[in-house]
Amino acid sequence: MSTLDDPTAIEEALRRSAASDRLLVALDFDGTLAPLEDEPMNARALPEAAAAVAALAATPDTLVAFVSGRSLHDLREIAEHADESPxxxxxxxxAEFWIPGEGPVATEDDDEADALRDELRDAMAAELADLDGVWVEPKTFGFGIHTRMASPEDAQYSRDAADRLVEKRAPHWRRRTGHNIVEYSFRHEGKDSAIATLRRRLGATAVLFAGDDVTDEDALASLGADDLGIRVGGGETAATVRVAGIPELAAALQLLARIRTAARE
Structure with a gap:
């Protein structure tokens, strides 16, 4: 067993995070708190993961955030995120933020970029309409191509078609890949910049970030010496430690909540 996967090392890392004065626990959602679904909007956090999030949100001097590639609207739906949520x-x-007690942070309008987004998204939806298992997901600043249920040939055709279109019409857009998805955006923020913004806005003295996918590595690689990165599942990672899956992450987060609560009683 490597140090990355060692339960003792994981607990020691959690105890170091628990000692922080003001801790930000930032979590990817899909694949980290919720199992990946064939229909992406059916994703919901596992009960034990939701319970761990609630425990941390109730812990003194602890801030919790979901950091996702989903549009803010869709993230709120799948996270069952109510207006009174902490x-x-x-x-x-x-590129989008929601602040407890305040709501969504306004984003700058860009009519030209929005028009191009709609045109390219519609073009891809039309071109891929006859392919089984391929879905074009509307996103606030672009679109994604889901191929989880598609044949390997159709998945490759979809990615190639989208790459050709974006390279021709919007070569300045950012391209990202993930679990059975490729997505394109005219905004270039990443999860690393999201963590930096949250850290600054909340005055966090340390950050714990957990994620399971390629796009989470931007955030994991950006963490400092006082922070903790957790990779959920396999794959190359910049994380400090790894857990096998969502139940194991939920257990780790519950332990963190207990340690941190006990230290403040």
């Missing part, structure tokens, strides 16, 4: 949100890889 959980901060960073959607669209950090």
């Amino acid at each position: 959980v901060h949100l960073a959607g669209s890889h950090g």
Whole structure:
């Protein structure tokens, strides 16, 4: 067993995070708190993960945030995020924010970019309409191509078609890949910048970030010596430690809540 996966190392890392004066616990959602779904809007946090989030949100001097590639609207839906929730949100890889007690942070209008987004999204939806298992997801600042249920051939065709279109019409857009998705955006924020914004806005003295996918590595690689990165599942990672899956992450977060609460009683 490597140090990355060692339960003793994980607990020691959690105890170091628990000692921080003002801790930000930032979590990816899909694949980290909620299992990946064939229909992405059906994703919901596992009960034990939701309970761990609630425990941390109730812990003194502890801020919780979901940091996701989902649009803010869709993230609120799948996270079952109510207006009174204490959980901060960073959607669209950090291009959109929701603040407890205040609501969504206004974003700058860009009519020209929005028009191009709609045109390219509609063009891809039309071109891929006859492919089984391929879905074009509308996003606030672009679109995504989901291929989880598609054949390998159709998935490759979809990615190639989208790459050709964006390279021709919007070469300045940012391209990202994830679990059975490729997405394109005219905004260039990443989860690293989302963490930086949340850290600054909330005055966090340390950050714990957990994620399971390629796009989470931007945030994991940006963490400092006093922070903790957790990779959920396999894959190359810049994280400090790794857990096997969502239940194991939920257990780790519950332990963090207990340690941090006990230290403040």
